[in-house]
Amino acid sequence: MLTKTKIYLSSPHMGGAEQKFVNEAFDTNWIAPLGPNVNGFESDLKSYLGNKHEVAVLSSGTASIHLALELLNVSKGDEVLCQSFTFSASANPIIYQGATPVFIDSEVDTWNMCPELLEIAIQDRIQKYKKPKAIIAVHLYGMPYKAKEINAVAEKYDIPVIEDSAEALGSTYYNSACGTLSDIGILSFNGNKIITTSGGGAMVVKNQEQKEKAIFLSTQARDNAPHYQHSTVGFNYRMSNVLAGIGRGQMEVLDERVKARRNNFEFYKRNLEKFDTINFQEESETVFSNRWITCIKTDSFSKREQIRLALLEDDVESRPLWKPMHLQPVFKNYLHFTNGVSEDLFDKGLCLPSGSNLSQEDLDRIIDIILKTPKL
Numbered sequence: 001m002l003t004k005t006k007i008y009l010s011s012p013h014m015g016g017a018e019q020k021f022v023n024e025a026f027d028t029n030w031i032a033p034l035g036p037n038v039n040g041f042e043s044d045l046k047s048y049l050g051n052k053h054e055v056a057v058l059s060s061g062t063a064s065i066h067l068a069l070e071l072l073n074v075s076k077g078d079e080v081l082c083q084s085f086t087f088s089a090s091a092n093p094i095i096y097q098g099a100t101p102v103f104i105d106s107e108v109d110t111w112n113m114c115p116e117l118l119e120i121a122i123q124d125r126i127q128k129y130k131k132p133k134a135i136i137a138v139h140l141y142g143m144p145y146k147a148k149e150i151n152a153v154a155e156k157y158d159i160p161v162i163e164d165s166a167e168a169l170g171s172t173y174y175n176s177a178c179g180t181l182s183d184i185g186i187l188s189f190n191g192n193k194i195i196t197t198s199g200g201g202a203m204v205v206k207n208q209e210q211k212e213k214a215i216f217l218s219t220q221a222r223d224n225a226p227h228y229q230h231s232t233v234g235f236n237y238r239m240s241n242v243l244a245g246i247g248r249g250q251m252e253v254l255d256e257r258v259k260a261r262r263n264n265f266e267f268y269k270r271n272l273e274k275f276d277t278i279n280f281q282e283e284s285e286t287v288f289s290n291r292w293i294t295c296i297k298t299d300s301f302s303k304r305e306q307i308r309l310a311l312l313e314d315d316v317e318s319r320p321l322w323k324p325m326h327l328q329p330v331f332k333n334y335l336h337f338t339n340g341v342s343e344d345l346f347d348k349g350l351c352l353p354s355g356s357n358l359s360q361e362d363l364d365r366i367i368d369i370i371l372k373t374p375k376l
């Protein structure tokens, strides 16, 4: 009997000249958090993002968010407004800084931060405490959030926005690349993301001065002196030249990866759209999603679980949508402004296998299982 292989939710997919760049690092002994691959990966990203921004590659997306908060002088006693429907890494760095998260729920169109709730929260905090120090909005599963509306609120109250674009490299909003839509953008190259360096991240900033500040802080904040001298607390957050080599190779295939993930989405949609119990995260005309993960929203918790468990039975990995931060035990005591949208998504939604390396055979196997769900 043939044993079926496990299908993962989103696994690494090499395919460019990754090994060539990694070998070059070895051959030239640039085994350090600086070198030609670090510079090369940064310039590849800069041009991919439209050449108007500067990029500093760092050790992870989480480190990038942490450093962004540091650049914005977020510290103890400050509040940071953070999208509740996200992965915990969006919010953890707020705690690292000794600051306080305030969670904001999503709207139904993009599943991302609701601009109306954002404004309500800002007004509430100004009235009862003080103006929040920053906003962290997230392009979840690659779907751009309503950046115009979010930025308009942010500008009205003069609060900077950190754009968590960890899942959205390759997505665009009114033809601008996600990662470049706000004050500071964040990317991730973790193993499950659309391209990977095994672990890594980047900060996208508006000018060279901010980039230099980010690099200074990420390399232990060394003053210009022959000895080791420090006037500020630094971090060890720079990306390794070895891993940046993987990144350079991955940049060669990024467009193909986006295409493959969008094809996955189209396949699932074609096969499931006839069921009015199943809904998708829909693009509006002005956005383009990299479709990092294809998500479905069913009409009940039990239907979602039926599908998830049937897939699991056949060694196919799927996962409920992100559990909102305001429901997480670790964040339960923080203030939140909610409307039920993210709780509903968490209850009924499922992430389907979405790797760019899925074969047609894999996709057929997955859809056959889903279509067998009773009363779909």
Ligand SMILES: *Cc1c(COP(=O)(O)O)cnc(C)c1O
Binding pocket: 060, 061, 062, 063, 086, 087, 089, 090, 138, 164, 166, 167, 187, 188, 189, 190, 199, 200, 201
């Ligand atoms: C992956 C991810 C991060 C963290 O990135 P790492 O590189 O894994 O540290 C942050 N935010 C979101 C939304 C993510 O999906």
